[in-house]
Amino acid sequence: MQNYQNYKVDLSNCDKEPIHIIGRIQPHGFLLILNKHTLAVEQVSENIGQFLQAEPDVLLGKALDAICSGEEYAQLEKLVQQSEQSINLRLVQLQGKQFFAFLHESQGSLVLECERYEQPAGGQEMLELTGAYTKFLEKLDQQDTLEAQAQVTTEFVQQAIAYDQVMLYRFDEDWHGEVIAEKIKPGLHSYLHHHFPASDIPAQARALLLKKPVRQIPHVSGTAVNITPYVNPASGQPSNIILSELRNPSEIHLEYLQNMGVQATLSVSIIVNGKLWGIIACQHKSPLFINYWKRQLCLNVAQAFANGVLAHQEQRDLRRMEELKQQEEALMRQLMSSQHLQVQLQEQSPAILALTEAAGVALLLGDNSYTCGITPDKAALQELAGWLAENVDSSTFHTRHLSKVYPAAADMRQQASGLLALEISKLNKEYLLYFKPEISETRIWAGKPDKETEESSRRIHPRKSFARWVQVIKGKSLPWSLSEIEIAQVLVKDLIAVVLRNQKEHLQLLNDELRNSTARLQTQKSRLEDFAQIIAHNLRSPLSNMRGLMSLYHNQPTAETCGQVMELMDKVVRNMAATLDDLNLILQSELSEQLEVQEVHLPEVVEKELQNLQAILLETNAQVELDLQVTTVRAPKIYLESMAHNLISNALKYRSPERRPHIRIKSWQEEGQVCLSVSDNGLGINLERFGHKIFHLYSTFHKNRDAKGLGLYLTKIQAEALGGGISVDSTPGEGATFKVCLQI
Numbered sequence: 001m002q003n004y005q006n007y008k009v010d011l012s013n014c015d016k017e018p019i020h021i022i023g024r025i026q027p028h029g030f031l032l033i034l035n036k037h038t039l040a041v042e043q044v045s046e047n048i049g050q051f052l053q054a055e056p057d058v059l060l061g062k063a064l065d066a067i068c069s070g071e072e073y074a075q076l077e078k079l080v081q082q083s084e085q086s087i088n089l090r091l092v093q094l095q096g097k098q099f100f101a102f103l104h105e106s107q108g109s110l111v112l113e114c115e116r117y118e119q120p121a122g123g124q125e126m127l128e129l130t131g132a133y134t135k136f137l138e139k140l141d142q143q144d145t146l147e148a149q150a151q152v153t154t155e156f157v158q159q160a161i162a163y164d165q166v167m168l169y170r171f172d173e174d175w176h177g178e179v180i181a182e183k184i185k186p187g188l189h190s191y192l193h194h195h196f197p198a199s200d201i202p203a204q205a206r207a208l209l210l211k212k213p214v215r216q217i218p219h220v221s222g223t224a225v226n227i228t229p230y231v232n233p234a235s236g237q238p239s240n241i242i243l244s245e246l247r248n249p250s251e252i253h254l255e256y257l258q259n260m261g262v263q264a265t266l267s268v269s270i271i272v273n274g275k276l277w278g279i280i281a282c283q284h285k286s287p288l289f290i291n292y293w294k295r296q297l298c299l300n301v302a303q304a305f306a307n308g309v310l311a312h313q314e315q316r317d318l319r320r321m322e323e324l325k326q327q328e329e330a331l332m333r334q335l336m337s338s339q340h341l342q343v344q345l346q347e348q349s350p351a352i353l354a355l356t357e358a359a360g361v362a363l364l365l366g367d368n369s370y371t372c373g374i375t376p377d378k379a380a381l382q383e384l385a386g387w388l389a390e391n392v393d394s395s396t397f398h399t400r401h402l403s404k405v406y407p408a409a410a411d412m413r414q415q416a417s418g419l420l421a422l423e424i425s426k427l428n429k430e431y432l433l434y435f436k437p438e439i440s441e442t443r444i445w446a447g448k449p450d451k452e453t454e455e456s457s458r459r460i461h462p463r464k465s466f467a468r469w470v471q472v473i474k475g476k477s478l479p480w481s482l483s484e485i486e487i488a489q490v491l492v493k494d495l496i497a498v499v500l501r502n503q504k505e506h507l508q509l510l511n512d513e514l515r516n517s518t519a520r521l522q523t524q525k526s527r528l529e530d531f532a533q534i535i536a537h538n539l540r541s542p543l544s545n546m547r548g549l550m551s552l553y554h555n556q557p558t559a560e561t562c563g564q565v566m567e568l569m570d571k572v573v574r575n576m577a578a579t580l581d582d583l584n585l586i587l588q589s590e591l592s593e594q595l596e597v598q599e600v601h602l603p604e605v606v607e608k609e610l611q612n613l614q615a616i617l618l619e620t621n622a623q624v625e626l627d628l629q630v631t632t633v634r635a636p637k638i639y640l641e642s643m644a645h646n647l648i649s650n651a652l653k654y655r656s657p658e659r660r661p662h663i664r665i666k667s668w669q670e671e672g673q674v675c676l677s678v679s680d681n682g683l684g685i686n687l688e689r690f691g692h693k694i695f696h697l698y699s700t701f702h703k704n705r706d707a708k709g710l711g712l713y714l715t716k717i718q719a720e721a722l723g724g725g726i727s728v729d730s731t732p733g734e735g736a737t738f739k740v741c742l743q744i
Helices: 070-083 123-142 146-161 203-211 251-259 292-314 318-337 341-347 349-353 378-391 407-416 482-555 559-591 602-612 614-620 637-653 687-693 711-721
Strands: 029-035 041-045 089-094 097-106 109-116 165-171 177-184 214-217 225-228 264-272 275-284 360-365 368-373 396-399 418-425 430-436 439-446 468-476 598-601 623-628 632-635 662-670 673-680 725-731 735-743
Touching (some): 029 225, 146 165, 146 177, 146 275, 146 292, 177 275, 203 264, 264 292, 275 292, 318 349, 341 349, 378 407, 378 418, 378 430, 407 418, 407 430, 418 482, 482 559, 559 614, 598 602, 602 614, 602 623, 602 637, 614 637, 637 711, 687 725, 711 725
Antiparallel strands (some): 041 225, 165 177, 165 275, 214 264, 264 275, 360 368, 598 632, 662 673, 725 735
């Protein structure tokens, strides 16, 4: 049987190979899949009889106590309980033999694997190995470069496990691998600085290297052992043994190793910050089993090297970084102090470029683009920004091979093979972009990375040649250093702060303008409403006066009355014409958002309103007393006329039927204000009852058919518009005094 039932694997589909359900194990141990609760055997490797007195067919369905003593079974039960605490390695005894037991849970069942237990190395050998490991750590710490640390690592691993060849293999951003250090025995082919394509270790295999960092194949050409039955009877599907110690390798991988002339391998993952960084790849020309103790030692070595990688990744030229930060701070001070950011950005473009080793920089901000050095043209920059906004989620993106992810960059390799892009606003497609040009790079492959097809079966096989093959790589730039990325991130953060500050100031100005415009419009609206009311109110009284004069004539149609009425009518008409002229001026003034303030002769205003009210004054025989101590007021004339008219007409409108109307009109100055009051001896107002709404629109307090509730409201609005106010003092049945005060 192959690794799978009804599934064939070659290089055409190896990247999708379901390695988690491989139905075979390697022969250096045995496997049992158990019911989690009863420890009954659901599946078993067919080689169990080579390790224990047991037959697979007989054992299936039975509990483990069928093949071990009561004490041994109790120990297994305890091991199962500990498996829930993620303790998956124990020493166990079965039929009097000791085994390394690896236990983990999968699909609700327990996977128990055993390999023969070997005593640790003898006392002297153990002391020597421990001492060598201590010296290794010291030597590793003394190396200045990553390559030197890698070389020290390969030398120690070969010393520890005696393999023919130990390589330290680093992945690049495309998952191609490069051997950066190597220790081999004399006469073997060297792969130092050779590259291996990503297809040599497919994606699912790389994912497994993160989960299981140590993987051993002691005998590449060994006969694999079937798991029986292939389908688990409890789940109805092949068991997932992806975390198995003994799982048989992919047949493609075994063929690949045989093509390299390898019969034993040990791989140990180098994991940095939770990501697969590389592998310590060990190869031997003949079968060789490495016990658990030494495998664990190799894992410790890989972890120590990973710590060194992390230290190198975090290493900075602190002095250079401090200089760059000082330059960046000086640049930002220039930008922050400028009142014209756009001009200053263009002037400071060389300083922005100088913060990195890039050959060109472009700042895309709003509708503007600022460039310095070697960059693509403006149209290409806009297209690149659009691609970044649609396809890149990270706020920082960098690549040394832009055309691989953005095909349009193939035409601008000389300017932009390398890109460092920092997002300012994805929505507005605003970015800070640094560019590096194409460099010529020679890559040495371990054999031409091509698939080979077997003519008879048309099956695609791994390549058979691993001889040196040279390729010239195009479209790549020099890599981006961590210092370049870091200083660019600092710069873009500060640029965003400057942009936000400018936007805030701009929005504040717009806000202020909007507030002022709103206030002006609201004032204008109120004044225009007042204007409409003034038209209706101020023209109604002259018209009523004209009707009164006509009634007077009809009641006494004599020549004397006619002459008197016509004389008065002429004055009313002339006053109406003057009022209309003034209203027209007010309308023009309102539309220009400003009332004209002028020197107004107060006695003239009062006399005009008394003439307009002449008919009712004659009818009621009203007595008018003037005490105008202040005769000149700076204010819109129409407002003063409106206020005088409303207060005098109200004094007549709400007269007492029991006595002759007496009206006193007074003006004076007090506390920086000019005051005008109109007192009467009329009906008066109950202020306790109506005082809270006396100046409200349409509020009336006496039964009078001419009462509209507009006059006092308009007077209040007009007085307040001129920075003043209105008040009232009244006694019901005795009269009222209304006082308007205006700011001088």
